[in-house]
Amino acid sequence: MNKLKFITLFLTAGLFFAQCSSNKKVASNTDKKIDDVSIVASLNNKFSVEQINEGKTIYESSCKKCHELYAPESRDIAAWEYILPKMYVRTELNKDEVAKMRAYLLTHAKRKA
Template sequence: MKEKILGLILVALFIVSCGPKSIAVTGPKYTSSEQINQGKTIFESSCTKCHKLPNPQKHDNQGWIKTLSRMAPKAHLTDDQHQMVYDYLISVNKK
């Protein structure tokens, strides 16, 4: 019985460790034009692999945090790339 409980605990810990990681972006970080331009390039090249580019004004800043936290892992973005895309989007967003 103890072995079964221990086995279930180990399986649960494994499943939890494979879940989504913490949100990499919590607000703006990069402000240089070079990093903003990199964010635009990453946005345009990564996002179009799966769908049409969304309008940067589709979401407000918090909406982009939520959307990118779902999409960045699917696009295999690093934390820095994720941040640069976010910073690009809020730099052109009028909301």
């Protein structure tokens, strides 16, 4: 009997914690989505359409020296932010060019579902 009580308590506690952590996950996914939307909004605010188009040209001419171009939509914002600093140091691009290229890639990145 004691054993049964213990098992019941254990399972209830487990359920309780499982629910807590899954709620947390849903909340952080939503935050992430809002975050990406505001990153894109602020880039569109800061860079003109012409500058973002320049970013596309910069990307297409500077980033295919060692490998095929990866479609901007092939990665989400977080993935681009992770890989870009590792890649632009391998190019001759200046800060201004990198900023436009980043604006192009991030505004065209895969959106969170």
